[in-house]
Amino acid sequence: MTDVDVIRVTGGARLAGEVRVVGAKNSALKLMAAALLAPGRSVITNVPRITDIAIMAEVLRRLGCAVAFTGDEVTIDVPDEPGTEADYDLVRRLRASICVLGPLLARRGFVRVAHPGGDAIGSRGLDMHVAGLARMGADITGEHGFVIASSPGGLRGATIWLDFPSVGATENLLMAAVLAKGVTEIDNAAREPEIVDLCAMLSQMGARIDGVGGSTLRIEGVGELRPVRHATVGDRIVAGTWAFGAAMTRGDVTVTGIDPAFLEIALDKLVTAGGMVETRGHEAFRVQMDRRPAAVDVVTLPFPGFATDLLPMAIGLAAVSEGASLITENIFDGRFMFINEMARLGADVKTDGHHAVVRGRETLSSAPVRATDIRAGAGLVIAALCADGVTEVSHAHHIDRGYPDFVADLRRLGVAVDRALAPEEPSFTF
Numbered sequence: 001m002t003d004v005d006v007i008r009v010t011g012g013a014r015l016a017g018e019v020r021v022v023g024a025k026n027s028a029l030k031l032m033a034a035a036l037l038a039p040g041r042s043v044i045t046n047v048p049r050i051t052d053i054a055i056m057a058e059v060l061r062r063l064g065c066a067v068a069f070t071g072d073e074v075t076i077d078v079p080d081e082p083g084t085e086a087d088y089d090l091v092r093r094l095r096a097s098i099c100v101l102g103p104l105l106a107r108r109g110f111v112r113v114a115h116p117g118g119d120a121i122g123s124r125g126l127d128m129h130v131a132g133l134a135r136m137g138a139d140i141t142g143e144h145g146f147v148i149a150s151s152p153g154g155l156r157g158a159t160i161w162l163d164f165p166s167v168g169a170t171e172n173l174l175m176a177a178v179l180a181k182g183v184t185e186i187d188n189a190a191r192e193p194e195i196v197d198l199c200a201m202l203s204q205m206g207a208r209i210d211g212v213g214g215s216t217l218r219i220e221g222v223g224e225l226r227p228v229r230h231a232t233v234g235d236r237i238v239a240g241t242w243a244f245g246a247a248m249t250r251g252d253v254t255v256t257g258i259d260p261a262f263l264e265i266a267l268d269k270l271v272t273a274g275g276m277v278e279t280r281g282h283e284a285f286r287v288q289m290d291r292r293p294a295a296v297d298v299v300t301l302p303f304p305g306f307a308t309d310l311l312p313m314a315i316g317l318a319a320v321s322e323g324a325s326l327i328t329e330n331i332f333d334g335r336f337m338f339i340n341e342m343a344r345l346g347a348d349v350k351t352d353g354h355h356a357v358v359r360g361r362e363t364l365s366s367a368p369v370r371a372t373d374i375r376a377g378a379g380l381v382i383a384a385l386c387a388d389g390v391t392e393v394s395h396a397h398h399i400d401r402g403y404p405d406f407v408a409d410l411r412r413l414g415v416a417v418d419r420a421l422a423p424e425e426p427s428f429t430f
């Protein structure tokens with residue numbers, strides 16, 4: 001029997017104070033992969049100290065890189081000829097390892113990356129990654145659980161239309177295109193701030209990219225890139241989690257280290273719900289709420305739409321709002337899987353396909369619940385702030401994958417919260 005991590009949070013709290021967010025996990029992981037594109041030493045700063053980053057470091061080490069951490073900096077020494085294989089034992093723990101596919105294919109002309117499979121929020125295919133690389137001349141097959149790609153003559157520029165603005169496919173194709181021969185155009189590209197951050201690092205490395213931040217990226221391949229030092233953009237999902245927490249608990253929270261423009265729609269929802277939002281340039285915002293929130297409808301969409309990773313927080317807000325909210329999820333088919341846990345906290349939620357109707361209640365009710373993924377876990381902890389009594393959120397290691405110092409930050413904002421190890425449920429045998 002193994003122990004599970006539990007976060008115990010006392011409800012009835014009001015979040016108040018200031019909190020700083022670190023660099024975005026979903027950017028730092030890709031920036032680390034981008035380092036593979038240039039031999040030599042790249043340094044990435046403002047990197048969150050979370051498990052996913054440690055796993056990515058191990059992926060890079062197995063490819064022959066030397067990777068070292070000092071504070072929030074990671075130094076990556078890339079050899080002239082990095083390895084070409086990412087194994088299942090790592091890829092299954094970090095789906096984002098798939099982002100080494102593009103850079104390795106571009107550098108080495110051959111790569112074998114374990115197929116990541118699905119996860120707790122949906123099936124998450126790779127078809128757009130594969131189709132895009134094939135358009136650039138790669139030969140791609142799947143065998144024994146690996147995606148195997150080769151391009152002995154080198155990749156060549158191509159025009160690629162994505163069926164959907166996939167974050168991962170845009171990143172892989174970008175990282176392949178920067179070293180391909182000729183011009184690549186990615187149409188219907190993802191526009192997330194993390195993509196803009198990746199483009200900034202690639203450009204600094206010597207890549208030629210036009211249209212950054214828009215849905216058509218035009219990349220003129222270059223012969224080689226140079227290593228750089230680059231600071232990771234702030235984590236908008238962690239920032240958004242605090243924003244929703246402030247609104248739900250009738251609190252007053254200032255979040256720094258983040259451009260509020262990355263959360264425009266989310267912050268606007270909080271204003272519609274009755275909150276006050278002040279922004280400070282490109283680096284901070286403050287959310288205050290002095291009444292019970294009014295119900296608001298939310299639809300998740302690719303950036304600049306409302307982020308799917310904030311859906312659990314939107315459900316939490318709706319669960320304590322006055323009135324009924326319609327929440328629509330358009331990105332992941334399994335995102336509502338945690339709803340039963342929210343219901344255990346007393347949330348009145350009904351789902352139908354990719355819609356959820358949430359009827360708000362004055363307060364929620366503490367109960368033991370289980371984190372099923374990073375964002376669901378954080379959403380449950382935030383919702384528990386609005387419950388009477390002490391809520392135990394088990395399998396808290398999921399939360400650690402996206403929120404460095406979550407418990408310490410909650411404490412700083414005035415919450416009575418701690419962590420403990422609890423025994424996993426016993427298994428029964430015949």
Ligand code: EPU
Pocket residue numbers: 026027029096122123124125126127128129130164165166167168169308309331332333374375402
């Ligand atoms: N999809 C396909 N085929 C593809 C690629 C994607 O069908 O070839 C589908 C997926 O199945 C999914 C949808 O398109 O239903 C969106 O996938 P996308 O590629 O945009 O997402 P991702 O790159 O797999 C990243 C973040 C997610 C975040 C999404 C959407 C990382 C490591 N992950 O995933 O973050 O939710 O973009 O913004 O960057 C998290 O941090 O908790 C997290 C899940």
